[in-house]
Amino acid sequence: MKLPPAAVLLGTHSAMQSRSSVSIDYNVAPPNLSTLPNGSLFDTWRPRAHVLPPTGQVGDPCMHYTDPSTGLFHVGYLHNSEGISGATTDDLATYQDLNPEGRQSIVPGGINDPIAVFDGSVIPAGINSLPTLLYTSVSFLPIHWSIPYTRGSETQSLAVSSDGGRNFTKLDQGPVIPGPPFAYNVTGFRDPYVFQNPTLDSLLPSPNNTWYTVISGGLHGKGPAQFLYRQYDPDFQYWEYLGQWWHEPTNSTWGNGTWAGRWGFNFETGNVFSLDDQGYNPDGQIFTTLGTEGSGQPIVPQLTSIHDMLWVSGTVANNSSITFTPNMAGFLDWGFSSYAASGKILPATSQPSTKSGAPDRFISYVWLSGDLFEQAKGFPTDQQNWTGTLLLPRELRVLTIPNVVDNALARESEASWRVVRSSAGTVDLQTLGISIARETKSALLSGTSATEPSRTLNTTSLIPFQHSPTSKFFVLSAQLTFPASARNSSLQGGFQILSSELESTTIYYQFSNESIIVDRSNTSAAAKTTSGIDSSPESGRLRLFDVRDGEKEVVETLDLTLVVDNSVLEVYANGRFALSTWVRSWYANSTGISFFQNGVGEVKFENVTVSEGLYDAWPDRA
Amino acid sequence: MKLPPAAVLLGTHSAMQSRSSVSIDYNVAPPNLSTLPNGSLFDTWRPRAHVLPPTGQVGDPCMHYTDPSTGLFHVGYLHNSEGISGATTDDLATYQDLNPEGRQSIVPGGINDPIAVFDGSVIPAGINSLPTLLYTSVSFLPIHWSIPYTRGSETQSLAVSSDGGRNFTKLDQGPVIPGPPFAYNVTGFRDPYVFQNPTLDSLLPSPNNTWYTVISGGLHGKGPAQFLYRQYDPDFQYWEYLGQWWHEPTNSTWGNGTWAGRWGFNFETGNVFSLDDQGYNPDGQIFTTLGTEGSGQPIVPQLTSIHDMLWVSGTVANNSSITFTPNMAGFLDWGFSSYAASGKILPATSQPSTKSGAPDRFISYVWLSGDLFEQAKGFPTDQQNWTGTLLLPRELRVLTIPNVVDNALARESEASWRVVRSSAGTVDLQTLGISIARETKSALLSGTSATEPSRTLNTTSLIPFQHSPTSKFFVLSAQLTFPASARNSSLQGGFQILSSELESTTIYYQFSNESIIVDRSNTSAAAKTTSGIDSSPESGRLRLFDVRDGEKEVVETLDLTLVVDNSVLEVYANGRFALSTWVRSWYANSTGISFFQNGVGEVKFENVTVSEGLYDAWPDRA
Numbered sequence A, B: 001m002k003l004p005p006a007a008v009l010l011g012t013h014s015a016m017q018s019r020s021s022v023s024i025d026y027n028v029a030p031p032n033l034s035t036l037p038n039g040s041l042f043d044t045w046r047p048r049a050h051v052l053p054p055t056g057q058v059g060d061p062c063m064h065y066t067d068p069s070t071g072l073f074h075v076g077y078l079h080n081s082e083g084i085s086g087a088t089t090d091d092l093a094t095y096q097d098l099n100p101e102g103r104q105s106i107v108p109g110g111i112n113d114p115i116a117v118f119d120g121s122v123i124p125a126g127i128n129s130l131p132t133l134l135y136t137s138v139s140f141l142p143i144h145w146s147i148p149y150t151r152g153s154e155t156q157s158l159a160v161s162s163d164g165g166r167n168f169t170k171l172d173q174g175p176v177i178p179g180p181p182f183a184y185n186v187t188g189f190r191d192p193y194v195f196q197n198p199t200l201d202s203l204l205p206s207p208n209n210t211w212y213t214v215i216s217g218g219l220h221g222k223g224p225a226q227f228l229y230r231q232y233d234p235d236f237q238y239w240e241y242l243g244q245w246w247h248e249p250t251n252s253t254w255g256n257g258t259w260a261g262r263w264g265f266n267f268e269t270g271n272v273f274s275l276d277d278q279g280y281n282p283d284g285q286i287f288t289t290l291g292t293e294g295s296g297q298p299i300v301p302q303l304t305s306i307h308d309m310l311w312v313s314g315t316v317a318n319n320s321s322i323t324f325t326p327n328m329a330g331f332l333d334w335g336f337s338s339y340a341a342s343g344k345i346l347p348a349t350s351q352p353s354t355k356s357g358a359p360d361r362f363i364s365y366v367w368l369s370g371d372l373f374e375q376a377k378g379f380p381t382d383q384q385n386w387t388g389t390l391l392l393p394r395e396l397r398v399l400t401i402p403n404v405v406d407n408a409l410a411r412e413s414e415a416s417w418r419v420v421r422s423s424a425g426t427v428d429l430q431t432l433g434i435s436i437a438r439e440t441k442s443a444l445l446s447g448t449s450a451t452e453p454s455r456t457l458n459t460t461s462l463i464p465f466q467h468s469p470t471s472k473f474f475v476l477s478a479q480l481t482f483p484a485s486a487r488n489s490s491l492q493g494g495f496q497i498l499s500s501e502l503e504s505t506t507i508y509y510q511f512s513n514e515s516i517i518v519d520r521s522n523t524s525a526a527a528k529t530t531s532g533i534d535s536s537p538e539s540g541r542l543r544l545f546d547v548r549d550g551e552k553e554v555v556e557t558l559d560l561t562l563v564v565d566n567s568v569l570e571v572y573a574n575g576r577f578a579l580s581t582w583v584r585s586w587y588a589n590s591t592g593i594s595f596f597q598n599g600v601g602e603v604k605f606e607n608v609t610v611s612e613g614l615y616d617a618w619p620d621r622a
Helices: A006-013 A198-203 A351-356 A438-444 B006-013 B198-203 B351-356 B438-444
Strands: A056-061 A073-079 A084-089 A116-123 A132-138 A154-160 A186-196 A211-219 A223-231 A239-247 A266-275 A285-294 A306-319 A321-333 A338-346 A361-368 A394-405 A417-423 A426-436 A448-452 A455-457 A461-464 A473-481 A492-499 A505-510 A515-519 A538-541 A546-549 A552-555 A558-565 A568-573 A577-582 A592-598 A603-612 B056-061 B073-079 B084-089 B116-123 B132-138 B154-160 B186-196 B211-219 B223-231 B239-247 B266-275 B285-294 B306-319 B321-333 B338-346 B361-368 B394-405 B417-423 B426-436 B448-452 B455-457 B461-464 B473-481 B492-499 B505-510 B515-519 B538-541 B546-549 B552-555 B558-565 B568-573 B577-582 B592-598 B603-612
Touching (some): A056 A361, A073 A116, A073 A338, A073 A361, A116 A338, A154 A186, A186 A223, A198 A306, A211 A239, A211 A285, A223 A266, A223 A285, A266 A338, A285 A338, A285 A394, A321 A338, A321 A361, A321 A417, A321 A426, A321 A577, A338 A577, A351 A438, A361 A577, A426 A568, A455 A461, A473 A492, A492 A558, A505 A558, A505 A568, A505 A592, A515 A568, A515 A577, A538 A577, A592 A603, B056 B361, B073 B116, B073 B338, B073 B361, B132 B186, B154 B186, B186 B223, B198 B306, B211 B239, B211 B285, B223 B266, B223 B285, B266 B338, B266 B361, B266 B394, B285 B321, B285 B338, B285 B394, B306 B338, B321 B338, B321 B361, B321 B417, B321 B426, B321 B577, B351 B438, B361 B577, B426 B438, B426 B568, B455 B592, B473 B492, B492 B515, B492 B558, B505 B558, B505 B592, B515 B568, B515 B577, B592 B603
Parallel strands (some): A056 A338, A116 A186, B116 B186, B186 B266, B239 B321
Antiparallel strands (some): A056 A073, A073 A084, A116 A132, A132 A154, A186 A211, A211 A223, A211 A266, A266 A285, A285 A306, A306 A321, A361 A394, A394 A426, A394 A546, A417 A426, A448 A603, A473 A558, A473 A603, A492 A505, A492 A592, A505 A515, A515 A538, A546 A552, A558 A568, B056 B073, B073 B084, B116 B132, B186 B211, B211 B266, B266 B285, B306 B321, B338 B361, B361 B394, B394 B426, B394 B546, B417 B426, B448 B603, B455 B603, B461 B592, B473 B558, B492 B592, B505 B515, B515 B538, B546 B552, B568 B577
16 A cells, blocks of 8 residues: 555644544455554544543553542543643543643653653642642663663652642652662662551551552562552651562462462552452552563563553561561453553542442552553554553452352462351352442443343354444443353353454353453454554453352352453453453454354353443543 | 953953953052953963863862872862863872863763752772762752752762763763752752771771762751761662761851851861871871851851861761761861862872872862852952962871970860870870972972071061062961060061052961961952952961970960962961962062061061962963
8 A cells, every 4th residue: 555645644643633534444354554644543443431542642540539629530641651641530431631632741851850750649638738749750761670770760759730630740859759778779669659558557657647658669689579658747758668568579479370470570550558348448458459560581671571460469567567468369450451550549529429429439440551562563553643541440349259169169279369258168258359430330331232132052152142233332241151060171151242254352251271261363354464463362360169059059150241442342250350452353344242152061141231332431522 | 441342352251262362551550350351350360380270160179089090180170160170180289181171071961960060079990990970969959058958959979980080971870879868858968078998997897998978968957967878889889878977066166166167057078088197097097177158147048158168087986876076176278268178098109199209198179269159249250260269289187296385275175186195294286287288389489489587576567578579479488486475465477468559468477366367458459449359357266385495485486388379378387277368469569578567575587488480280271
């Protein structure tokens, strides 16, 4: 394909015009997409109900907070590697950009951050009772766990907003945390996450409502770590180092690594918060979410080939120093491109919660890299004119799985669950509950819905839905029941979606390795013409326990929710599993859904509902 | 006076042409000098034998070292507030600029020092065995003890020279000392001075030949201090904080303040070194020199109205932390404009010492501010095209004053001397010996000399020399003896110099307050036409002890050396006193010298010699 004349390219490159006017026919095979005019693929795969900037690249979510003066929830994200942009929401469904064109609220270029601004977190009523950002101010690059660390690369600085979060003004002074602890040879030292915690207050002890911050990173030759600090003065000028409250040996694992990947070489984006079964509870169980930077062997300098998006629950003790000891760990999202989650307390008094009646919650946004963390060479970035998205806001809570048969499946140690009650042959398990924020989910389901008749498949089948959606914007909910004989069999059961004669994506549960698989080998015709469009499978591990159902022992039902927002697929299961990925179908008619069964064994499909349309999360955008 | 046309001004402003070609008649009264063309006063008061840059402002001396690969001694100084320039010497008399036009070897503008580069000191064989500068990198101004300190204003960074000191290249990383100790509300945190000291090595203990650094400053509400650090790793990346090894209450004094001024509000430019009676000795007595920033009342924000240039001797102990406790303190130079001395070990193996046969020495250069620390409003700075100078290099040593009569004069406590031996009615006193470096002094005395006949004056007299110099470049040496009856009398004895019918400067010892006075009230006709030319008196305190001379008790002889290098006057006395100031005579014929006596009492003048001409310290300069 011949490139259009430069004038066209210039016209489509304007900041005011995110889309090219070039018309693309999605009924014929795609060209090599990187030959198309800039902006011509803007709408092709763009999600509708997700948080992402008007144009450009979205990076780590961060800088979320509820503004105490408005009750609005602020959602922020690194934007174009040039600072942090943000939006507000009063309903956790629709968002308003804080600045025109999603302009950043803080950009690099100051004395503390001549090179870059990395993730920060907000004390909602900080300096002068204003929203106060503690962020990583960057003076040197590159920074990577695989190379020597340049001293002074990452410091932590303050900025304050006095205009409702549109701009965060840096304090005219040096960093408040001017470097890692003395003589620490760090692999990273960034992403300060501020929080309050009465358990820490009493263990240390500290004055009530002291602010803490964890800084994520690690030590060369030792391993990844979270560095814990506490507020020292009312002006947040000084943060007292309390130690590596949590560290792990280099590239070690939780248990055998089955349930929570690897700790990797460096921690990033650590959040610390406390939960009960309703949501956020200051006195609840302490959790952290974090990204771990890993790599296969041999290590390639400056390449993090594995990004695990994990959660960890643990106990906190003060034995001469404060320590966090994991007791469960799992994936917050199993997707290869899912990373850098950032969450925040959303109080019951916030606008969204006031409207929905929700209690205090902890809401987390995961980032979905749009280009395999810049490794998707050849991806038509300029043609699309946006890269990546945040995933749907998720409510985190302590989830109890009751009436589980007390067997080896339940009793596995160092897993993503733990036994919290045991009696009469059953146990209650506890894990992290992960679900789409209630307001978001309501909005997603507000479109036209159709329910498929229940059905049972015994042999390898691909049965089209009676009512497949007509678009690529829908939610599919279903419950799948498997017989006990399915364990350790080759049985697979699920759905094929975004399907047409030429494309399809299959999502299924597979007993052989207790995994939910997203088979993307046939997802996109564009993958055949254009490099950088990943068609590798995604998978995440979910154990369906044996549960007591009256007198019977049955395999726990698989409770699936698939959100398809054009190219963004989020798979939720059983209130405790999430896997998100890109499904970049090309053809306009790739909207079909089929029941999928493969292997020996019965799969019963029930409560199969498709809600179509989703909603526009950005009603004010052009 | 009418200003010359702009073209002339432009011509004289060029960096290549320091002098205006305008001819000035020094035989008639001066105009208001600030009306003259730029550069027209370049030669008027310029010294010949002193260290100063080719043009522009000289600030604190610093960054001295002997290059182990050449044996050359490097002398550095802040230059034009735009970094540090330097020169080398192989004889402590003549100097070669390291860079053309005295261009700086390091300038501000890097990531660590966007605003300024302050004083630094050099590890001669540091990183990669190259000269390694530890200097104060400045990110925010203003900085002053009288105002709140902006966090992060002063950090300490490294730079290395691989081209013989012409350029010091900053390490491409952050500061090695990224801020004051945790939560210290400092008044200042600058001027790191690196040194080695076996006493500290054994007391702490530290590995042999560990490098230390003192950083000068203080704490708001507490007082001035020296912060002590030690080298932590072979690459000088980390410096371990050892505490405020010395601190004093805000604006307190040594004793009653008679002998060593005030500790002020903030310490600057602290040097630490050890001496014996020959010069530098690593196992010798520990001394520090420092500048103290003081003020009268009321304090004017951002104004340091008093700058004391002090030395202190003390004992070092390690009682849970390492401490320095003064046992003597005095002025390294009593001049109002004398400040910010910087010294360095000059080893016997250096080129100058090899030539002269001198042992290991500690050589200190004091700064003489040219404009009363920027308070001399109206001074014809542009007309002169240079501002300030370094004073002559001084050898410091432990000086013993033997056979002093054991009386109250000798026994005064908290003075600038101390009793180190006592027997049979006499004591030996110890103090800091201050003398012009031997090579420098030899060079100064290398011109034509004339000796005046000895004489005794009993009544108020002003007796012209038989051989007054014909220029304003000379050294006057003399010994003055006073009777015991002079004590507490109004007797004054000394010399009038730079005198003519219309101008004169009188330098005399005055018993009433045991002081050497420099009366500048009639020094300069220019002071009458031009503001900013200070004519206030200078004074410094020197006690002439009673000493045993055979069976007699006599007043110690006053052993005076006056160096007049055009407008720069340095007064040395008795190997332990120095006072330097500006004497800006105007008339060409103001070169006369007279004996001066005033009051009741006999003054005997002996060994009165004038060496005229001095020498050109900068033979390679245009």
